[in-house]
Amino acid sequence: MSPRRLATLEVRNVSKIYDSGGTPVTALASGSLILKPGAVTGIVGPSGSGKTTLLMIAGLLETPTAGEVLFDGKVISRPGAKLNDLRAFRRTHLGFVFQKANLIPYLTAAENVAIAMQINDVGRRQAQKRAAELLGALGMGHRGTNYPSQLSGGEQQRVSIARALANDPTVILADEPTAALDGTRAEMVMKVFRALADSRNVALCVVTHDTRWMKYFDTMLELEDGRARESPPSAAKAHE
Numbered sequence: 001m002s003p004r005r006l007a008t009l010e011v012r013n014v015s016k017i018y019d020s021g022g023t024p025v026t027a028l029a030s031g032s033l034i035l036k037p038g039a040v041t042g043i044v045g046p047s048g049s050g051k052t053t054l055l056m057i058a059g060l061l062e063t064p065t066a067g068e069v070l071f072d073g074k075v076i077s078r079p080g081a082k083l084n085d086l087r088a089f090r091r092t093h094l095g096f097v098f099q100k101a102n103l104i105p106y107l108t109a110a111e112n113v114a115i116a117m118q119i120n121d122v123g124r125r126q127a128q129k130r131a132a133e134l135l136g137a138l139g140m141g142h143r144g145t146n147y148p149s150q151l152s153g154g155e156q157q158r159v160s161i162a163r164a165l166a167n168d169p170t171v172i173l174a175d176e177p178t179a180a181l182d183g184t185r186a187e188m189v190m191k192v193f194r195a196l197a198d199s200r201n202v203a204l205c206v207v208t209h210d211t212r213w214m215k216y217f218d219t220m221l222e223l224e225d226g227r228a229r230e231s232p233p234s235a236a237k238a239h240e
């Protein structure tokens, strides 16, 4: 595995308009993000305000209708970009955590993490060793041989975080990662994210409805009707 690059991912003035059966739907009128090493950025806002759309554009899973995405100062995505060509870049530099852990049911926890490295050409032995280390760091070292169905929702989510970390990403993008968890497990996930930023310099971006988590954010972006506005995390109080 090549050593991780510390770099900033910047989403600059993007918008997204979908064609819904001939009718244009503005999912995101305007948004910008700067994800720096060691910083946790929260994206908050009501349902339908464009949070996931912005995250998908940042994660190179959607192209913007206007604007651009830069990594380390170089443009990597813009309108019409071929996202398939960015697959290798995504696998190397980005990690994703979703609301549902989406683990492969017939693989153990350790195999679910290792396979993310093996598809990046890491040998089986090395992948298994690192999978065990990552699960251990997330308090899941004793559950590596369990299948997803044998794990609680919070445990599955920790496995999915280990999987997101497998290739030592520069940036982790998380979409409602705590929405399916109870309070204690949700808080644990947020603490893990904060620790990843603090101790490993990962740049984190977390989409959430839950303003309880603003204490973990360095920067917060509020979306309303597809428009983004940066505010200090303390301003999230207004949502409560």
Ligand SMILES: Nc1ncnc2c1ncn2[C@@H]1O[C@H](COP(=O)(O)OP(=O)(O)OP(=O)(O)O)[C@@H](O)[C@H]1O
Pocket: 018, 019, 020, 025, 026, 027, 028, 045, 046, 047, 048, 049, 050, 051, 052, 053, 054
């Ligand atoms: N592929 C698509 N085609 C058409 N409209 C879409 C598409 N994806 C999203 N939208 C619309 O764009 C708007 C923003 O969606 P988005 O999922 O980004 O919002 P969100 O803030 O993440 O919502 P939630 O909190 O409910 O997940 C919504 O009105 C949605 O219906």
